[in-house]
Amino acid sequence: MAPQSSIPAPSNSSPASIVATLFYKTDSPNHAHPHADASPHSPTDHLPEASLSSLNDGSVPTSNMQEYPLEPPTPGPDPLDHLYGSYISQSCLTDFFVTLTTIIPGLEDSSIESRRLDNSKLCRVVEVTFSLPAQSSVTPEGLRQDETISRFEHQWNIEAVFQTNTIYRRYKRLAVFDMDSTLIQQEVIDEIASLIGVEAEVSAITHAAMNGELDFEASLRRRCALLKGVRNPDVWETLKPRITLNHGVADLIKALKRLGYKTAVLSGGFTPLTGWMGQQLGLDYAFANHLVVSDDGLSLTGELTGEIVHAEKKRQHVLEIAEKEGILLEQVVVVGDGANDLPMMGVAGLGVAFNAKPKVQMQAPARLNSKSMLDLLYLLGISKEEQEALLG
Structure with missing residues (x-):
């Protein structure tokens, strides 16, 4: 139980x-x-054209009365x-x-x-x-x-x-993370799709699934079917250099481990990369989906095998890990960004939607929109000075 x-x-x-x-x-x-901590703009950032013709808010002359403002908009307070x-x-x-x-x-x-x-x-x-x-x-x-x-x-x-x-707010013992767009900046299945030219089709399905518009398992199988014929294991070695951690993730895991936390990644992605990422970060648990490989081991069949790590399975994993480690659910923090992360957020003492989709932010127990995941430590009451001591 x-x-x-x-x-x-x-x-x-x-x-x-x-x-x-x-x-x-x-x-x-x-x-x-801007605040001193704000991210600097890159020299390559696109800047809007300074052209009157690009405006469509009624601030430039127009001969179309339907576009002409009947009265100026009321300015809001500063x-x-x-x-x-x-x-x-x-x-x-x-x-x-x-x-x-x-x-x-x-x-x-x-x-x-x-x-x-x-x-x-x-x-x-x-x-x-x-x-x-x-x-x-x-x-x-x-x-x-x-x-x-x-x-x-x-x-x-x-x-x-x-x-x-409560005391459990400050003294958590288990941290559980989604992987794609949470621990890492990419959606792995989209990265695989880009290698074989079906990125647009896969990305559209991914976006709808993360917003809760499609059943996750059905959408996952549809996306995987598009990966049929992808070379294995070459694809995983090709992808690893393209995977980028979100800012602050490595330091956060380092700090949590020094505090004695157990850590886990629960991903709707695939075991080769999830397991590899878990090893890179030194996580205690890693669960993801298993892709079927052809008999000669050289290509993906586009099919999945075993239990699907969908929303309910993620929730079940959180419960099972907490029970195995003897950790109260109040001492669990869960971080994710998609609709399929909401059930596991709901059973944790603290469930955080990190830079999540708008619909997920509305439903999650807590939301954190930050350039650095290290800011999660503030929610545990750990000050900047204490963070620096942990990472020193």
Whole structure:
């Protein structure tokens, strides 16, 4: 039997505590002064043409009355990070405190505490902790979906992640990752398809599957059928140099291992590359799909064998690994980006959609849109200084 939740429900004498981790979106400031941590633009980045003819918003003369604006658009208020700076300012925090007391009846200012996790001058990550009033029905999920919180995030260019503040929030023991577009930047099946000229067909099916528009297993078999005849094992050796880790992944795994975590990758991709990547990173578990190879071992047949690692199978693997290692589900963190990752996110103490598809971000327990996966450590309450000590 899989490990069960052991966190008691909050009582009137011991109100629940919630922690909100606030991230300033350094890569997308609402003004012309980016944060020091923002990714630099490449000299090869495409710049839009500075041509009036390229505008279609009614700002240039037109003879078509259907395109002519009947009245000028109403300008919105200036983004507040434009006024106060591209970081989490004290004004931003004060506004967040006011927002919390507005939407949580009975919440006292004195119960709200903040801690800078990034201690630089232009702080971009702050942890805010507050105790809920007795008998409050507020939950992290409810706060995340609250319209007032969404408005605050938009105005200040902030992303807020809410969690119940228990000891298990800080002391996780198992980290489970999806592979394609999570640990690595690529979708492996798309990379294989590009080698044989069927990239467009495979990529279209992949995109629909990750957005939950197609049954994953059926879509996987359709994509694999397009790979019939691909040379084996040459294709895997050709692909390995093309695989790129997402930024911060190697450091994150290093830090987690130093903290004593068990680690796993659960992929809807294929065992040759998933197993290889697991070895490269030193992961404890690696599960993926098995492609059928021709009798002479020289080519792929386009078929799959064994159990498919689909959404429910990923969830089952998380439960089984946690049980085998004697780890409570509250001490599990799961990171993924696709719709087929949502079930395994749902059974974990912390499920994170990392730079995920929009539909997945809406449904995942938490979302993190960051250039570096190392930022996951902030969600565990680990400060920048502590991260540097772990990686030193």
